[in-house]
Amino acid sequence: MAGIDYPEEAKALIGELKKLPGVGPRSAERMAIWLLQSPKANPEDLARVVQRAGEEVGSCERCGFFASGSESECPVCSATGRDDRLLCVVEQATDVLPIERSGAYRGYYHCLGGKLSPLDGVGPEDLRIDGLLKRVRERSEMEVVLAVGSDVEGEATANYLMDVLGGEGCSVTRLAQGLPAGSALEYADELTLHRAFEGRK
Amino acid sequence: MAGIDYPEEAKALIGELKKLPGVGPRSAERMAIWLLQSPKANPEDLARVVQRAGEEVGSCERCGFFASGSESECPVCSATGRDDRLLCVVEQATDVLPIERSGAYRGYYHCLGGKLSPLDGVGPEDLRIDGLLKRVRERSEMEVVLAVGSDVEGEATANYLMDVLGGEGCSVTRLAQGLPAGSALEYADELTLHRAFEGRK
Numbered sequence: 001m002a003g004i005d006y007p008e009e010a011k012a013l014i015g016e017l018k019k020l021p022g023v024g025p026r027s028a029e030r031m032a033i034w035l036l037q038s039p040k041a042n043p044e045d046l047a048r049v050v051q052r053a054g055e056e057v058g059s060c061e062r063c064g065f066f067a068s069g070s071e072s073e074c075p076v077c078s079a080t081g082r083d084d085r086l087l088c089v090v091e092q093a094t095d096v097l098p099i100e101r102s103g104a105y106r107g108y109y110h111c112l113g114g115k116l117s118p119l120d121g122v123g124p125e126d127l128r129i130d131g132l133l134k135r136v137r138e139r140s141e142m143e144v145v146l147a148v149g150s151d152v153e154g155e156a157t158a159n160y161l162m163d164v165l166g167g168e169g170c171s172v173t174r175l176a177q178g179l180p181a182g183s184a185l186e187y188a189d190e191l192t193l194h195r196a197f198e199g200r201k
Numbered sequence: 202m203a204g205i206d207y208p209e210e211a212k213a214l215i216g217e218l219k220k221l222p223g224v225g226p227r228s229a230e231r232m233a234i235w236l237l238q239s240p241k242a243n244p245e246d247l248a249r250v251v252q253r254a255g256e257e258v259g260s261c262e263r264c265g266f267f268a269s270g271s272e273s274e275c276p277v278c279s280a281t282g283r284d285d286r287l288l289c290v291v292e293q294a295t296d297v298l299p300i301e302r303s304g305a306y307r308g309y310y311h312c313l314g315g316k317l318s319p320l321d322g323v324g325p326e327d328l329r330i331d332g333l334l335k336r337v338r339e340r341s342e343m344e345v346v347l348a349v350g351s352d353v354e355g356e357a358t359a360n361y362l363m364d365v366l367g368g369e370g371c372s373v374t375r376l377a378q379g380l381p382a383g384s385a386l387e388y389a390d391e392l393t394l395h396r397a398f399e400g401r402k
Contacts (some may be wrong), residue, residue: 013251
């Protein structure tokens with residue numbers, strides 16, 4: 001008697017869902033079952049949007065943010081009225097939207113596509129650094145704002161970029177580190193407090 | 202100046218992923234970005250398997266387990282050599298495989314498609330109970346094994362089914378509750394210990 005198992009199509013679906021970030025075997029199974037059995041699920045819709053997004057959404061050739069359809073430039077790069085002496089370097093394309101929403105910045109962006117992480121095998125050649133140097137050289141008197149994370153890999157990436165950009169004649173700044181807004185002092189860890197003191201003004 | 206946002210196609214993708222069970226807005230964004238930007242991602246493959254599984258995988262008309270393609274019966278119901286005096290009632294189709302893998306049971310199954318949960322608006326009419334009664338009436342001297350969860354909703358479902366099946370002339374059993382295998386006594390909660398004592402033999 002053959003072992004009972006999911007139909008092949010369901011197994012293939014579980015296999016693909018398992019590849020998504022943060023999805024383990026159990027959640028993949030749960031998602032697949034939901035897609036196949038819940039009256040609220042519409043696998044057709046999901047298939048359609050995945051397919052369409054895969055075809056239509058690309059990366060901006062210039063900055064690495066999302067570009068839609070046949071356009072090679074993203075809405076930021078093709079926007080007018082932005083300050084072209086400001087270039088904000090972020091790790092991921094997804095870091096752009098929070099900064100935009102904050103309203104604190106009105107220049108252009110450059111998405112590295114990751115951060116230096118030797119343990120994960122991510123070196124400088126895996127990041128969009130050549131393109132960054134090219135953009136910096138296109139314009140004089142530029143300020144490059146390093147808006148990378150304050151974790152170990154973010155620090156390493158910032159240090160590396162400061163070295164590389166050192167000889168390019170642009171000024172390089174980093175985002176301030178300190179207490180998050182609306183937080184009591186008692187919740188801040190030692191390193192955050194340390195940096196908040198260092199950066200006091 | 203218009204606000205910068207993800208392309209429409211990416212937003213539609215995030216919206217659909219967010220509907221999956223256990224996926225919140227942040228994880229949906231992370232999955233979508235991964236699908237669109239990771240060199241390891243293949244949105245075409247995901248779209249294809251979702252589409253195909255949605256079209257090809259159905260529910261067994263008899264027991265509610267998965268049936269593939271044009272077949273109306275699942276591999277369990279169409280299997281020979283199983284004990285047709287045993288009917289195991291489970292909540293979900295996904296409960297069948299763990300039981301199969303355990304090798305502890307060689308009868309047929311009946312998947313309710315959920316459990317009684319008044320708070321979530323799930324009543325007896327939402328479960329596959331009519332089909333269960335029909336199957337029980339088809340055969341005399343049947344043992345119905347209630348293999349539902351030991352949580353509150355599972356208990357409620359089991360109690361309801363025992364009432365309903367009471368007049369049908371079949372014997373109704375429940376899975377034993379007690380210490381999980383390989384677990385030390387000190388890790389067992391009070392209710393588990395209570396039930397382990399009640400069920401001692």
